[in-house]
Amino acid sequence: MASMIIDAHAHCGRLDRFPPQDLPDYRSCLREGRIGGFTAISPVMEIYDRHDPDFRDSPQWQKQRAESNAYLLGLGSPDFIVYPFFFIWNDFAVEQIRPGHKGIKWHRHADEPVYNYDDPRCAAAIEEIRRRNMPVLLEEEFANTLFFINELAPGVLVIIPHLGYLNGGYESLRRRGIFEMPNIYADTALAPDADIRDYISRHGHDRIMFGSDFPFGDPESELEKVLRLDLNDEQLEAVLGGNLVKLLARSNP
Numbered sequence: 001m002a003s004m005i006i007d008a009h010a011h012c013g014r015l016d017r018f019p020p021q022d023l024p025d026y027r028s029c030l031r032e033g034r035i036g037g038f039t040a041i042s043p044v045m046e047i048y049d050r051h052d053p054d055f056r057d058s059p060q061w062q063k064q065r066a067e068s069n070a071y072l073l074g075l076g077s078p079d080f081i082v083y084p085f086f087f088i089w090n091d092f093a094v095e096q097i098r099p100g101h102k103g104i105k106w107h108r109h110a111d112e113p114v115y116n117y118d119d120p121r122c123a124a125a126i127e128e129i130r131r132r133n134m135p136v137l138l139e140e141e142f143a144n145t146l147f148f149i150n151e152l153a154p155g156v157l158v159i160i161p162h163l164g165y166l167n168g169g170y171e172s173l174r175r176r177g178i179f180e181m182p183n184i185y186a187d188t189a190l191a192p193d194a195d196i197r198d199y200i201s202r203h204g205h206d207r208i209m210f211g212s213d214f215p216f217g218d219p220e221s222e223l224e225k226v227l228r229l230d231l232n233d234e235q236l237e238a239v240l241g242g243n244l245v246k247l248l249a250r251s252n253p
């Protein structure tokens with residue numbers, strides 16, 4: 001068992017209560033004190049209206065987004081580590097990134113409002129993210145994932161959530177050589193056992209991290225899933241927290 005288990009993918013906020021996903025809600029579903037911290041990501045519904053394809057940004061949404069991102073900064077405590085990720089949207093408000101933010105969340109599904117990739121502020125945001133060496137937890141549809149990694153932000157640290165399940169699928173990304181790239185990491189949240197085993201057999205255990213996608217995944221059962229893979233101690237240490245801690249130590253110098 002790893003010395004410190006950290007969940008590399010959990011949503012956390014107090015505005016979106018459907019389902020409840022504040023820090024106490026997360027901690028109340030933990031047993032045995034095994035998980036000692038998480039990567040905190042604002043709920044999508046605190047950032048933009050995912051159900052409105054014609055969604056237009058507004059000062060009210062910008063204010064809510066800023067509050068949601070700032071909320072995560074004050075959550076850590078001596079008995080529970082919190083690594084806040086800054087959820088970026090179409091105002092590309094990188095000036096709101098604080099030293100406490102350890103990564104970036106970039107999130108969109110196919111039927112949701114689009115990122116303005118052509119906006120000059122987008123390119124400027126990528127350069128700021130690169131300068132800060134922050135990993136981007138990138139959930140986008142397949143074509144945009146490839147575009148982001150190969151053209152928009154080559155070399156930028158990227159974490160593919162769910163081993164690619166919502167980025168076009170594990171196999172599609174694997175066949176395009178995405179997981180071979182040294183700057184591309186992945187998390188296990190809601191990924192099938194077979195994909196995790198296949199990933200580790202091909203790419204090793206240094207760039208894959210345990211995650212739950214709380215509140216959509218249950219942290220304890222997602223942890224059990226990884227423990228059932230029969231990984232050795234060194235692999236477990238890496239996957240359950242070591243890889244994440246090492247990656248985030250390089251962030252926001």
Ligand SMILES: [Zn+2]
Nearest residue numbers: 009011161213
């Ligand atoms: Zn998620």
